[in-house]
Amino acid sequence: MSVIPAVVAINTFREAVRDRVLYNLIFFALMMIGASILVGEISIGISRLVIINLGLSAISIFGLVMAIFIGVGLVSKEIEKRTLYTLLSKPVRRWEFLVGKFGGLLLTLTVNTILMTLGLAAALYYVSRNFLRADASVLVAVYFILLELALVTALALFFSCFSSPMLSTLFTLGVYVSGIFSKDIRDIGMLTRNPAMQAAAQVLYYVLPNFHNFNTITAAAHGESIPLSLIWQNTAYAALYVMLVLIAASAVFSGRDLK
């Protein structure tokens, strides 16, 4: 097993940690959680629900912003600044570089998500002075957010292998939004009587990442338990999808001239 992706990943993580933008994002996320406490104070009886809802949404949105905006720059920044030239003159294969970059950003996102989750936990403890058994669903929801972020990072990395950061951002956002509504796209397709449209909607449904299943924020806020089968299903789905996207990214990037 090559250790090269791990070496690249650690450096990517170090870059993100030394980047001040990252601290700003954490700061804003903590601000959001602070605001949720305030909202919770004025929402009589449902403060936990509001805090969990707002907190998880903040974790998800900040994670997404980071995954997309850092993700699309992972490759292009290295090409633009020509740091990749020196790196690829070492015994580093292009796929190892890509996997390392992906791993580094995922590690960064994980650390950030953990920090934000700790903030959310502190906010919950602040309003009720205890944790409930049902709060385990919050952790599952956070885990699903992380899986979602892994998918988005892989997509951003894939698009940045052949397009500019601006276009990659648009493509990633486009796929993310379509992925949230992939089930609706299929259902709308089925409503038409045109077989070609139906087939196209079916293909889109299978090709687009299904982000719908990863959103359990509402269930977590209501203290509903999340079935174990969904955890397995989402884990396997995200792992497979990420792997396929990274293979596609490697195939594209391995043949690209770095002018």
Place this chain on the structure above:
Amino acid sequence: MGTPAIEIEGLTKDYAVGFWRKRMRRSLDNLTLQVEEGEAFGFLGPNGAGKTTTLKLLMSLVFPSAGTARVRGRSIDDVRMHREIGYLPEQPYFYDYLTARELLDYYARFFGYPLAERRQRVTRFLERVGLADAGDVQLRKFSKGMLQRVGIAQAIVHDPQVIFLDEPMSGLDPVGRREVRDIILDLKRQGRTVFFSTHILSDAEMLCDRVAVLLGGKLQGVGAPGEIVSMEVYGMEVFFEMRPGSSPPTALAGSATKIGERYRVEVPEVQLYPVLEQLRNCQARILSVAPLRPTLEDYFLKLVARDKAAPHPAGEGAR
């Protein structure tokens, strides 16, 4: 005879240009050359000649349209080839959030050295490029010359046998250039092969066993710097001083150039003695007489002029 350090056979690179990327522009045209182990080899050419393209092809940063290349017997497609080479890109830029020590350590990790050896290597190579005191400074605070030195350190931190340097002296002050020259000479003394591109011809003349001249993507000649240009004397250069208040002989009035208190004149070899006689007659003080031989620079400029004057068939350069 052993395996050559670098073998390039018919290496060609076309870039697709235009909106539809249907037109092709040839950056490198059928380059064939061989560099032996232990040679310092200069790759010369003006900007846009194809030097950087060649180096990028050898590093697999871009892929050839035709041709092949091997380094120490290994194809450039083989990732193991990269264990034996070092590369300094043109105008290098590194992760500016890292210190020089962290950067070298990062690159050394790719070669699988254990921690203790990495530390020892990093310290040794920082010293070697004169950055021992700046090892813990972030690269964002480095001057261009310091970045160039870090660039050289990262290219040799794993003791490669073949080192590729793309314009290693560009943008450096005289002290920096001298330091880089010393490093190249040092590597050569250790038996390493150094392949470097440059458009600073005096550096190539001073350092290289052989040079190749590239122009418009095509190889124009390969040989020792003295071989590639004719050794024939084409004239004599005379420096002289006049006595206060007197001026040079009228025969030289049009051709002599005043530089401070001195005069410089170029004369054909056959006219040297008559000119010296004239100078003696007007009591001029002869400071020096030296033969004029074409330099690599003259050769280079002649090639560029010939290329510009040659009629280019329609479509050339966009094949």
